[in-house]
Amino acid sequence: METIIHSEVGGFRKGMSYMLAWNGTIPFAFIQVYPRKIVFTYLFFFKNVFTPENVEYIEKYHGIFSPGVHIVHKIKGVSPFILFWSFSCNKLLDAIKSAGFIVR
Numbered sequence: 226m227e228t229i230i231h232s233e234v235g236g237f238r239k240g241m242s243y244m245l246a247w248n249g250t251i252p253f254a255f256i257q258v259y260p261r262k263i264v265f266t267y268l269f270f271f272k273n274v275f276t277p278e279n280v281e282y283i284e285k286y287h288g289i290f291s292p293g294v295h296i297v298h299k300i301k302g303v304s305p306f307i308l309f310w311s312f313s314c315n316k317l318l319d320a321i322k323s324a325g326f327i328v329r
Contacts, residue, residue, distance in 0.1 A: 231258040231320030236310035237267045238293070246306055256294075256309050258320045265296070265309065273303055275326075282327040285314050294318060 237254035240246025249267060257264040263275040279300050286295040292314045296307045311317050322328040 227259045227262070229257055229259060230324055231317060232256065233311060233313065233317060235293075235312065236291075237265075238288075238306070238308040238310070239267060239304045240306050241304065242306050243308075246304070246308075251310070254309055256311075256317070258317070258324050261325045263296070263321065263324065263326070265307065273300070273307065275300075277325045277327070280326055282329050283318070283321050284329040285318060294321070 233256050234252045235254050235256065236250045238246045238248045253268055255266040261277055265273045265275065275296060275298055279298055281297045281299060283297065284295050286293045286308055291310050293308045293310045294314055294317055318328050
């Protein structure tokens with residue numbers, strides 16, 4: 226069984242770009258950080274799995290009203306813009322960095 230480094234309920238924004246994306250507020254997204262893996266679940270049963278090999282970098286993103294974590298990935302067939310709205314971005318980014326991802 227894998228050890229979870231961090232898990233959090235939040236919101237999401239997912240689509241072609243920030244302006245061309247679906248937005249979901251809390252509790253419509255969930256993120257779990259494991260060693261060398263991030264599981265991003267949205268709308269309760271849609272799921273994307275990220276590894277350091279398929280993620281270019283992850284960065285803090287400042288929206289109009291709240292901060293988030295932007296996942297810049299290279300997975301074909303997955304929306305290019307993925308943002309997880311978080312109430313504890315710094316803690317989440319620390320966990321993601323410790324899991325082996327590049328954090329900017």
